[in-house]
Amino acid sequence: MANPGDFAYTVKQQADIVRIVGEYVKLRKAGAQNYSGLCPFHGEKTASFSVHATKQFFHCFGCGVSGDVFAFVQKIENVTFPEAVRLVAQKLGIAMPKQEFGSPQEAREARMRGLLMDLNETACKWFEEQLRKPEAAAAREYLKGRGLTEEAIARFRIGYAPESGFLLRDKLKGMADEDALRECGLFSWKEHGEASRAAGGKEAASNTKDATGAKDAAKTKAALYSKFRNRIMFPICNESGKVIAFTGRTLAVDEKAGPKYMNSPETPIYSKSRVLFNLHHAREALRQLDYAIMVEGQMDCISVYNAGFHNVIATSGTAFTEAQAKQLARYTKKIVVNFDPDTAGAAAAERSLALLVSEDFEIRILTLEQGYDPDLYVRRKGAAAYGAALRDAPRYFTYLIARAQAQFPRTAEGKVKAVNYLLPYIQRVPSRIVRDELAMDVAQKLQIDSAVLRQELRHVAGARTAVKVAPRQEAPMTEAEQILLQALLSGHELNFTYEDENGQEQVYNPAEQAYYTLSSEKLHHGMRCEALIDKVLKALADGVDVMSMEMTDDERGLLAGVLMHDHEALTPELLHGAVNALRRRELERRQRELSRQIAQVAKGQDAAALAQLMQEKQKVDRALRHAASE
DSSP: OTTTTTTTHHHHHHHOHHHHHHHHSSEEESSSSSEEOTTTTTTSSSSOEETTTTTTTTEEETTEEEHHHHHHHHHTOOOOOOOOOOOHHHHHHHHOOEEEEEEEHHHHHHHHHHHHHHHHHHHHHHHHHTTSSSHHHHHHHHHHTOOOHHHHHTTOEEEEESSSSSSHHHHHHTOOOOHHHHTSSSSSEHHHHHHHHHHHHHHHHHHTTTTTTTTHHHHHHTEEEEEEOOOEEEEEETTOEEEEEEEEEEOOOSGOOOSSEOOOBBBBBGGGGOOBBBBHHHHHHHHHHHOOEEESSSSHHHHHTTOOTTHHHHHHHHOOHHHHHHHHHHSSSEEEOSSSSSSTTTHHHHHHHHHHHTOOEEEEEOOTTTTTOOOHHHHHHHHHHHHHHHHHHHHHHHHHHHHHHHHHHHSSSHHHHHHHHHHHHTTTSSSSHHHHHHHHHHHHTTOOOHHHHHHHHHHHHHHOOOOOOOOOOOOOOOOHHHHHHHHHHTTTTTEEEEEOTTTTTEOOOOOEEEHHHHHHOOOOTTTTTHHHHHHHHHHHHHHHHHHOOOOHHHHHHHHHHOOOOOOOOHHHHHHHHHHHHHHHHHHHHHHHHHHHHHHTTSSSSOOHHHHHHHHHHHHHHHHHHHHHHH
């Protein structure tokens, strides 16, 4: 929580939530102070995610998530509150004080993540240095043969991991203990007795020989050895451009070389399913062009980028994941997929496309000529040819229908098989209207004349296995509640001057008036927003930032409903009318209660009690008549 006087509060006062959120979500102005976009935390086609510029607050009316700038960064980056403060401070160029954490465990985890970032960054610089050395001549020749210039190599920070099993370890051992080195993903290890053999070569034998007289130390030193050896190194960066992992492409051709491409394992800072290669370079182009090009590997991605298509991203040879889809959806919901589902990765490709359909992406499929991947196509045929191929890429379902037509004969039986082939794809589409349109398109293109088959196709296409649960309906806030809550949150932004009965100029502040009235008269009790207003009143009394106070999801939704919608101008007359409306409501409630009590007491013999109740009811009746006349 950010409270006045602490560092987080200082950062929050300087942060522009619209700019910070705008780095992750494409926002459009939707009112005087409101901006809207597609929610980055759940899939949606219609924008329900709102950001309020003045209150520095966000809320999604679809999934209910909301909060301040730190809450957004915490959720979007999957970090702790102190780390979110640090990230926002870095974006603003504010120097960080010594960090404080909520628990020793939180502090340890944050320190470990920071250390792993530093280790990967140092390793990346070291790999870059190694690429310039004489021993890396074969690596440089390979990169040159792939059409990479020095500028491209520098842009993507490509490096070289030498054959040695220990040089990188010796480079990093002064930065971290062995536990951290094991966590960083750059090293492998075996039992102490096997380590020197696992590292291989003369260097391992030399390390074992030098260990005489210091057996335990030698075993510890030999326990770790470089995972990447004799490989060209491609750094993998997070969305902010920080190095978090690597892919190594082997230069060896013998049977002991291992896999052609080797990736870093999962670590506290790297999860393969949550990272898109080159997204940190592609972000601005994705926003400007409003579509992404997705390829399968790093070299394909680098070649396409260097050809001038800066909106290209890549997976790491696996199926696209929901986390990656949501990450990409923050920039665009349009994508050209440039890999062939008929290749060896067909299963992963089909899963990727199925997920993109389910997430409501607008998909086109770019299938290059036989024998060409994006890298080779760009190098052989040039950027202009690739651009033309992009423009001609068909929509996904046009592509699928063409595949079905090619696979199945145009007989009655073949048409049924084609329909059964296409139906699972159609049923993944979230919109029933779109599914129905696709079904009719399939019927037309497959030349299905049978009315029965056409109807069956539409019926089956219209059904989906997933069932959505309707959101719980709550009683709405009254207009008076919304006005008073709006006034409470206005602070000193709205002051009105007026002349009192003596002709003296006075200042009227809606926030102060609302605070005094609600605190003293408790007019909000029993209303929809009772708990929320109580919390706001307490936060204001304690000098706590209202947007950082603890709230339930329901309360955040109520608050967002007030903040995210343009209301009538908050004038003294409007506030006075809202207060009177709540006073009348309270008087009417008391009138009903007194009538009930009078009816009950009248059955007995307590004349004094009855007279007292009647007298009180008369006062309430007069007050109601007076309130109605205002």
